[in-house]
Amino acid sequence: MAIPRTSLVKLLPAAWSAAGLVFVSLVIFQPTLAIYMLIAGLPTAAIFMIDDDPEQRGVFSVGALNLAGTLPFVLLGSIGYLRQPPLWTAAAYFWPYAGAALGAALYFGVPMITRHIARVEETREKQRLSERQQALVEEWGPNVSSVQLDFSNRDGLG
Amino acid sequence: MAEDGEIETESEARVVIGGRESVALGERIRIHPSQTVLDMAGRLAEAFAASDSNMPDNPCVALVARPEQLPRVGACMQLRGLEHVGVAKLIDAGPVAWTDGTQRFAMVYETPAGPPVLRKGKPIEPIDPRTLSRSFVAPVTQALAEMSRRGVTHRAIRPDNVFWYDFGKTRLMLGPATVGPPGALQPVVCESMEMAMCDPYGKGAGTAGDDLFSLGVTVLALLRGDWPLAELSDEAILDKRLELGSWDALAEKYNPPTELYDLLRGLLCDDPAERWSLATVTKWVDGTRPQLPRFTMPGRAREPFMFEGKLLRTGREIAIAMGKNPQPAATIMRTGLLRDWARRSLPDDVAARKIDAMSGPGSQAGRDGDGPLVARACMALDPLGPIRVGSVAVRPDGYASALARAFMADRANLPALDAAIRAGLHMDWGEAQKAALPNQRAARRMTAFERLGRWANEGSVGSGLERCLYELDPRMPCLSPLCIDGWVETAGDLLPEIDRALGEEAAAKEGFDRHVPAFLAARVAADEASLRGLSGGVADEETRLAALRLLAELQETYLVGALPNLARQCASLVRPTLERYQRISTKEYIRTRAEAAIAQGELRELVRLVDDKLALEADQKGFNSAKTEYTAASEKLSKSDIVMLDRARQATYRGRETAVLASGSVALALFFIVLAMHLG
Numbered sequence: 001m002a003i004p005r006t007s008l009v010k011l012l013p014a015a016w017s018a019a020g021l022v023f024v025s026l027v028i029f030q031p032t033l034a035i036y037m038l039i040a041g042l043p044t045a046a047i048f049m050i051d052d053d054p055e056q057r058g059v060f061s062v063g064a065l066n067l068a069g070t071l072p073f074v075l076l077g078s079i080g081y082l083r084q085p086p087l088w089t090a091a092a093y094f095w096p097y098a099g100a101a102l103g104a105a106l107y108f109g110v111p112m113i114t115r116h117i118a119r120v121e122e123t124r125e126k127q128r129l130s131e132r133q134q135a136l137v138e139e140w141g142p143n144v145s146s147v148q149l150d151f152s153n154r155d156g157l158g
Numbered sequence: 159m160a161e162d163g164e165i166e167t168e169s170e171a172r173v174v175i176g177g178r179e180s181v182a183l184g185e186r187i188r189i190h191p192s193q194t195v196l197d198m199a200g201r202l203a204e205a206f207a208a209s210d211s212n213m214p215d216n217p218c219v220a221l222v223a224r225p226e227q228l229p230r231v232g233a234c235m236q237l238r239g240l241e242h243v244g245v246a247k248l249i250d251a252g253p254v255a256w257t258d259g260t261q262r263f264a265m266v267y268e269t270p271a272g273p274p275v276l277r278k279g280k281p282i283e284p285i286d287p288r289t290l291s292r293s294f295v296a297p298v299t300q301a302l303a304e305m306s307r308r309g310v311t312h313r314a315i316r317p318d319n320v321f322w323y324d325f326g327k328t329r330l331m332l333g334p335a336t337v338g339p340p341g342a343l344q345p346v347v348c349e350s351m352e353m354a355m356c357d358p359y360g361k362g363a364g365t366a367g368d369d370l371f372s373l374g375v376t377v378l379a380l381l382r383g384d385w386p387l388a389e390l391s392d393e394a395i396l397d398k399r400l401e402l403g404s405w406d407a408l409a410e411k412y413n414p415p416t417e418l419y420d421l422l423r424g425l426l427c428d429d430p431a432e433r434w435s436l437a438t439v440t441k442w443v444d445g446t447r448p449q450l451p452r453f454t455m456p457g458r459a460r461e462p463f464m465f466e467g468k469l470l471r472t473g474r475e476i477a478i479a480m481g482k483n484p485q486p487a488a489t490i491m492r493t494g495l496l497r498d499w500a501r502r503s504l505p506d507d508v509a510a511r512k513i514d515a516m517s518g519p520g521s522q523a524g525r526d527g528d529g530p531l532v533a534r535a536c537m538a539l540d541p542l543g544p545i546r547v548g549s550v551a552v553r554p555d556g557y558a559s560a561l562a563r564a565f566m567a568d569r570a571n572l573p574a575l576d577a578a579i580r581a582g583l584h585m586d587w588g589e590a591q592k593a594a595l596p597n598q599r600a601a602r603r604m605t606a607f608e609r610l611g612r613w614a615n616e617g618s619v620g621s622g623l624e625r626c627l628y629e630l631d632p633r634m635p636c637l638s639p640l641c642i643d644g645w646v647e648t649a650g651d652l653l654p655e656i657d658r659a660l661g662e663e664a665a666a667k668e669g670f671d672r673h674v675p676a677f678l679a680a681r682v683a684a685d686e687a688s689l690r691g692l693s694g695g696v697a698d699e700e701t702r703l704a705a706l707r708l709l710a711e712l713q714e715t716y717l718v719g720a721l722p723n724l725a726r727q728c729a730s731l732v733r734p735t736l737e738r739y740q741r742i743s744t745k746e747y748i749r750t751r752a753e754a755a756i757a758q759g760e761l762r763e764l765v766r767l768v769d770d771k772l773a774l775e776a777d778q779k780g781f782n783s784a785k786t787e788y789t790a791a792s793e794k795l796s797k798s799d800i801v802m803l804d805r806a807r808q809a810t811y812r813g814r815e816t817a818v819l820a821s822g823s824v825a826l827a828l829f830f831i832v833l834a835m836h837l838g
Contacts, residue, residue: 057814058814060821061817061820064818065825068826069829072829072833073832076833081837082836091836095832099825099828102821102824103817107814107817107821110816110817110820111810111811111812111814111817112813113813114809114810114812115813118802118805118808122801122802125794126798129791129794129795130791130795133788133792133795138742139784140741140742140785143781144788145788145792
C-alpha cells in the first residue's frame with residue numbers, strides 16, 4: 001500500500017517546475033484561470049499550513065482531490081470550451097472544494113478508524129493476557145505468579 | 159459368640175462347644191480353658207484339656223504359657239510330630255487367641271496315663287530295676303537319640319516330668335520338653351554341674367550330655383522311690399556335690415542294683431568329657447558293657463583361699479563364691495590377693511598364669527570394668543562354668559532366654575548381661591570351652607555369637623541388647639510393650655499389633671520402643687535409615703519416608719490387611735510431598751487418594767503417592783512453563799501503555815498512508831467524472 005516515496009521524491013522538483021511553468025503560462029495567457037486556480041486551491045494552501053505530517057500526506061490527500069476538482073475546469077477553460085469562465089462559475093468552485101473536503105475527511109478520518117481498531121485490538125490482547133494469568137493462578141496456585149512459595153496448606157492433608 | 163454351639167469363623171477362633179467356650183489352635187485342635195489339668199500345670203504354663211478333631215478318642219492336654227513366660231518355640235517346631243514311646247508326643251503348637259483377649263502360646267501334647275510318677279515330697283514304691291531299664295531307659299535313650307538327630311535337647315528330664323505311657327503301666331515316658339526355656343524348671347539336683355551353676359533362665363539348650371546326667375538322676379530317684387536330696391536347699395545340694403562329687407552326693411548310702419549300677423556311674427559323672435554319651439548308653443541298652451568313666455575330683459589347692467569368710471579349695475568353689483560376690487572379688491583381683499594365692503597354691507598352672515595376667519591395677523582384663531574382670535577370672539578358675547558377671551550366671555547359648563526374662567520380668571539383670579555382651583565375655587568363654595572340651599559341640603558353636611558385641615556396642619537404632627535377643631533366637635517373639643498382649647513372631651505379625659497399639663492414645667504418644675526396630679532389623683534385615691524413622695523423635699523427611707517404605711513393603715510381603723492407625727501416623731509424611739506438587743488439581747487428586755489410603759490403612763498406596771517421581775517431574779515441568787508464561791504475560795501487560803502508544807502511532811501512520819492512496823484513487827476518478835460532466 002505504501003507509495004514508492006523515492007520515485008515521488010525524485011519527481012517532485014520536476015513536478016513543481018512543470019506546475020510552476022504551467023501556472024506562469026496561465027498568469028501570462030489566461031490570468032482569470034490563474035486567479036481561479038488560486039481561489040480553488042485555497043484548501044490545499046490551508047492544509048499545507050496546518051499539516052504536521054513530516055511527509056505532508058495531508059497536502060497530498062487534500063491537494064490531490066482539490067486539484068482533481070480544479071483541473072477539469074482549468075483544462076476546459078483554457079481551450080475555451082466553457083460558456084462562462086470558471087472564475088465566475090459556482091460549479092467550478094463546488095468540485096474543488098468538495099474534493100478538498102473529501103480529501104480532508106479521508107486524511108483525518110482513516111487514521112482515526114485505524115487507531116480505534118488498534119485500541120480495540122490492544123484492549124482485547126490485555127484482556128486475554130489477564131484472563132490467561134488468572135487461569136494459570138487457578139491451575140497452579142499463587143506460587144506461579146512469584147518466586148515466593150505458598151505454604152497455606154501446611155497444616156494438614158485435608 | 160455363638161450360643162448354639164456352632165463354630166464361628168472369626169480370626170480369634172474362640173468357639174463354643176457344648177455350651178463351654180473353647181479356643182482353637184489350627185483347624186484340628188480345640189482347647190477347653192474351663193477344664194484345667196492340674197497334674198500337668200506348672201510354674202511356666204497352665205494345663206487345660208484339649209481335643210483333636212482328627213483323633214477324637216485320644217485325649218490331649220494343652221500347656222498354655224503363662225503371661226510373661228516364653229516357651230521353647232524353636233524346639234516346638236522341631237519336635238512337632240515326633241512320635242516316640244519314650245517322650246510325650248507334641249501334636250501341635252502355636253499362638254492362640256486366649257479368653258482374656260491376649261494371645262498366648264499353646265503346646266498340645268497327648269495326655270499321659272496319669273500324674274507324674276514321682277513328685278518331691280511324695281515318695282513312691284521303688285520301681286523295679288529291670289522294668290526301669292526296659293521300660294524307661296531304653297525308650298528314652300532312643301527318643302533322645304532321635305531328638306539329637308533333629309538338633310534339639312530335652313532339658314526337662316526330672317522325676318516329676320516322667321509319666322506312665324499307658325494305663326497298664328508297661329512303659330514310662332518323658333513329659334513335655336518345650337514348656338519354658340531349656341532347663342528353666344530343672345532343679346539343681348537334676349542338673350549337671352555346669353548347668354546347676356547357671357541361673358534357671360540362662361542355661362541355654364545345653365547338650366545331650368546334660369540330658370543324660372538328668373536321666374541318671376531321674377533313674378536313681380525312681381529306683382529309690384524318693385526325690386534325691388529332697389531335704390537340702392539348692393545351695394546346700396551344690397555345695398555337697400562340689401565337695402563329694404555328684405555320684406557320692408546323690409547316691410549317698412544307697413547301693414544301686416547291679417543291673418543299673420554301670421548306667422548310673424556312667425551318667426552321674428561330673429566330668430562331661432568322661433560322662434557316657436548317647437552312643438554309649440545306646441550300647442549299654444543293647445547289652446554291651448561300656449567302660450566306666452574315670453572319676454576324678456578337681457585338683458584341690460595346697461592351702462585354702464579365704465574369701466568372704468569361707469575357706470575354698472578348688473577353682474570352681476572360688477569361681478562360684480566370686481560370682482556371687484562381685485565387688486569383693488574385684489578387690490582381690492585388683493589388689494593381687496588372688497594372684498598371690500594362685501601362685502602359691504593353685505595346682506592348675508594354666509589357671510594360675512591367667513589369674514596372674516589379669517591381676518593388678520590397669521590389667522588388660524580389667525579394661526571393661528569390674529564385672530567382666532571378675533567374670534574372666536572365674537572363667538580361668540572354672541572354664542566349664544557359666545559366665546559370672548554381676549549377679550548373673552549364664553551360658554552364651556542361654557543369653558536369649560536370659561535377655562528375654564530380663565526384659566519381661568527382671569530388668570535388674572540387664573546391666574550385667576549388657577556388660578557381659580559388650581565385653582565379649584562369650585568369646586572368652588568359647589575359648590575357655592575349646593581348651594577344656596576340644597571335642598564338644600557347644601564349644602564349636604561360638605561363631606554364632608561373634609557379632610553380638612558389635613550389636614551391643616553400636617548406638618544406632620536397631621542395635622543394643624534387643625537386637626542381640628532377636629538375633630540369638632530366630633523364633634523369639636517381639637517383646638515390645640506395643641504388642642504385649644499379642645504373639646508377634648514375624649514382621650508380618652508385628653504390623654497389626656503396632657497398628658492396634660497406636661489406636662490407643664497413650665501408646666501413640668510414646669511411639670515405637672527399641673524392641674520394634676531391633677526386631678525388624680533381625681527379622682527382615684531392615685536398613686538403619688528406615689529403622690531410625692521408626693524410633694520416633696526428630697527425624698528428617700527422608701528417614702521417615704524410609705520407615706514408611708519399610709512398613710509398606712512389609713504390609714505387601716506379609717499380606718497384612720488394613721493398618722489405619724499406622725497410616726494415620728504416616729500421614730504427615732505425605733504432607734511434604736503434597737507441598738512439592740504445584741498443580742492444584744494434582745494436589746487435590748493426591749490429597750484425595752492419600753485420604754482414601756489412610757482411611758483404608760493402605761501404606762503401599764501412600765508410598766506409591768510419595769514415590770511417584772514421574773508425576774512430580776511432570777508437575778515441576780508444567781509449573782516452570784506456567785511460571786514462564788505468567789511472567790511473559792506480566793511483562794506484556796506492564797508494557798501495554800507503551801505498546802498502545804506505539805500501535806496508535808503505527809495506526810495513524812497506516813491510516814494516513816491509506817488516506818493518501820485513497821485520495822489519489824478518488825482524485826483520478828473525480829477528475830474524469832468532472833471532466834465528463836462538463837464535456838457533455
